[in-house]
Structures are given as structure tokens and as C-alpha cells.
Amino acid sequence: MYLLKLKFTVFLFVACSSPEYKQKKAHFYVYCESPCQSIQNGKLRVRCSLCKAGAFTVDRDPCCWDDVLRPEQVSGTCQIEGCDHSWAEFYFKCARHPSRGENDSTLPLYLVKSNFKQVQCLACMDIR
DSSP, X not given: OHHHHHHHHHHHHHHHHSXXXXXXXXSOEEEETTTTOEEEEEXXXXXXXXXXXXXXXXXXXXOSHHHHHSSSOSBEEEXXXXXXXXXXXXXXXXXXXXXXXXXXXXXXXXXXXXXXXXXXXTTTOOOO
């Protein structure tokens, strides 16, 4: 019984460290209009909703899509001198290519989910 548990643990470690697992591990997907022109893994970023500076500390993490997509849901502190604004603005960046500056943002696809349970598609029977 003990050897069986050991083998399972080793298998899980190898599977979780594989490049395929790391690629499917994304929590967010975005449509990258340029340069990728495709659906990609996304990165969630935060900035001050007034001055648009990335030097912003949130009071709490977002806990749902409404916190991320709707304005004035998560409060915080802008670290830029002279800006006393206290609302966070969340945005997404494509994770595939390097950032192209502060205005580099893309559309989140909040209905697209990862297939962690390896369930077959009902239409094509594919598992991705």
C-alpha cells in the first residue's frame, strides 16, 4: 500500500511540472488582437483608475468577475505622489508576448475555462 502511494505522488509531481500542465494551468484567457491574433493565456494586472499608474496597492484581492470587470469594486491606495484616488482598475495582458507598455491591454474571455478534469467534448469527443 505504501509503495502505491509513493508512485502516485511521484507521478503527480512529474505531471504537475510538465510544460503541458503549466500551459493548461491558466486562470484567465484573453483575445490578443495584436500581435498574436488568437486566444491566449492572460495576466491580470491592476492600476489606479484615475492616473492609470501601476503603483497601486489593493486593500483586498478580487474575489469574483464583478470585482474585476466593474469599476469601483476594490479599493486601495495609489502610490503616486499627489494622487489620492482610492479605486483599483483591473485589466488583462497577453501572457505570450512581452508587454508593449502601460496601455497594453486586451479583452478577457471570462466564459472560457480550462479543462482540468479532462472531460471529452460532447460535439467532437476531443480533450483539450
